[in-house]
Amino acid sequence: MNRIAVVLAALLVTAAVPVGSVAAQQSSTDASAYTGTHVSFDTKTNAVTNYTVDGVTVVESVETSSQADASVGLDVALSAVTDVEASGLSLAATSETNATVRADSGATLRAHDNPKGTLVVSAGNESQYVTADLGANATAAQAGNSRIIVEQDGRMGAFILVGNGSVTVNEEGNVTADLQNGSRLVYRSYSDGRTDDDKQTEKLIASGSATTEVYVMQDGDETTVDAIHYDENTTVELSEQTKDNVTVTIDRSVHQGTVVVTSVSEEALAATDNLSVMVDGEAAVQASSYTELQSAANGGETSKYLVQETSAEGETNVLVAVNHFSERQVTMSGDDSSSTSDETTTPESSDDTTSDKTTEDAEATETTSGEDAAETTTSSTSAPGFGVGLTVVALAGAALVARRRA
Template sequence: MNRIAAVALAALVTMATLSVAVVGGAAGATQPSESNAMTAQNATADGYVGTHVAFETSSNSLVDYRVGGEEVFENVTVASQSDHQSRTGLGADAELSAVANLAGLGLEIDARSQTRADVATDGSASLSAHDTERGILTVDAGGEEQYVELNLSGESNASASEEDDRVLVETENRTGVLVVAGDGDVAVNENGDVTADLAGDSTLVFRSYADGERDDDAVEQERLIAEGTATAEVYADEVDGERVADVATYGHDTTVEASAEAEERLEMTVERAESEGKVVIVSVSEAALEAVGSAEDLAVTVDGEAAAEASSYGELEGGIGEEPRYMVTSSSEASAAADVLVAVDHFSERNVAVQSADDVEDGDGEDDSVPGFGATAALVAALLGIGARIRQ
């Protein structure tokens, strides 16, 4: 009995160590502790340097926003529409292309973690920079109407996309896309920079891709975001040997909690105040995918039941209101990373797991334990409260 107890104790210590590592990556996304705040590489009081994203701040702007080492924006500035119109005499019906030279709301970095930096403003707006391969930047208008101005770097240029509701920002090695989730618009202004008009509770979303990676799947994902069908994006990666997770939310009343993560499985709880189903995009980096083997090996369960695999975006969206469905795509031929799009048929709270198809076929999807560690691990995970609740 003593030997069994010793083995059990060792297992608990091992799982506690693993759980702390997961919490450092996931839980730090919204309310990082003092130690988590220091995990961002070379973070300073007025800036952020992560694995993929870096920027500085001034009193009223994000400055020198970089993705993959390339400067995309010299400045990102947010201003209340009413304040800007009052200051400049610009009418509410003026063309968006005429909006430029925003004074900007005061801002400061509110929280940092290994996977993101949150920036608060003097108004209702907030910004979040997500340290992902796509360099995701979101500007949430909050309850008030906002203008956002994004001044391009000397190496960037902007143009309207073929899809009309998006603006492309191209640098030497990347293509970025700006799209509004909710009510609003985005356009190239008279200075050759980019301006967005956001209604209350709308979000400006920036995603970028390395050369050749903005394929048809990326364009479809942007459409889902613009139409309000995809309301969250979960990013799973491995940094310095540790698994980390981050969540970017593109719609209000959506909560995603990365509740547990083992090598073979990424679990999350998706909750909405409204019952209408939505799509969650799960981006799995090449490093995080190695435990499974390939994109073709992935499958999805919702509330422990296997979701149906869709072969097209139309079929995927058809699952909303009908049955949970998923679709797996690879970001490019040159990368082993994958995107898993999960259409949740209805809400309010659903448990979603992305894992090896073999585990789903073996019935592991209905097991409440963390795969590979059993019931004891699940108990430790519950006691330690693994997870990050990201609310917007």
């Protein structure tokens, strides 16, 4: 009888383990590798290797080194840094939506298991060198001071510098970055081409205007949520969810506003054509351009939002610019029966005013490629079949995940 009791107790404990915990355990069976729905990679003694997005190896290896320990002369140009004394690293943690690798140098590499395969290398409290080897078929080109655009076998990608430092194509055609303490190097992969909307989102991230990105994805019957933070000042949590509206609380430790990028898969939403956004009880306005969106985030009179069309099938992005902080409540509501017009707003076109950094215009002649110089702030707004229902159901999915994990 005692043996039976022990077995029954073990079964009860096993049944109580959340689904997410089981998934995390399965993905970390190999202590040196990670395999998710979209992203997989290996870790060697001092490098993340074979970084793969949807079956395509987009980066062969990524290494970091503390600048305090690197044997690089002060007079050596960053483009000449092709090989660093790579720091030891190890796979530290995995979850349903991301995997974290920690380096002895103090850097952190976090892979996000979303359709763009986002990789964020954070310098931490020490300045770092980062080198990324792209592979034989890849070509890399400078696009402004803060971005490197990569093309490989028809697939596009972008390395984005967030914060202080620099990023360049080195003498071997790979990518080298100088990350000052607190800065980040972000990689995003585009399976279906890099659109004008993608370019503008990159600029919002590089300039520090967009500090948070949230992916809501469907995996079978389960909705998963992946949050990416591009600074240390912003947190987002679900406050209230009903059938017709969702309220989230966005908290920042600084007064300055920010843009929150939300990417939602078609499987994770039930769409409607209407979208209304309220911030602290006041209606947000639909922006007509990225310049207008960024202005709202930089202390505009009212908060605004913009709905993108993306090249990825079954995915849409909603960008919400909250005009000031510290803590704000954002309520998104939908009503299928209240549509008054089928007309959509066509954003205005303008010069490339959403620059990567405030100093970029002065240096654009020297560092900006022809491809990037031609980018404009043209965008697309509400796509048919998407709207508030998208956001409501997506955030409702986030609430389900939060409840399951709680």
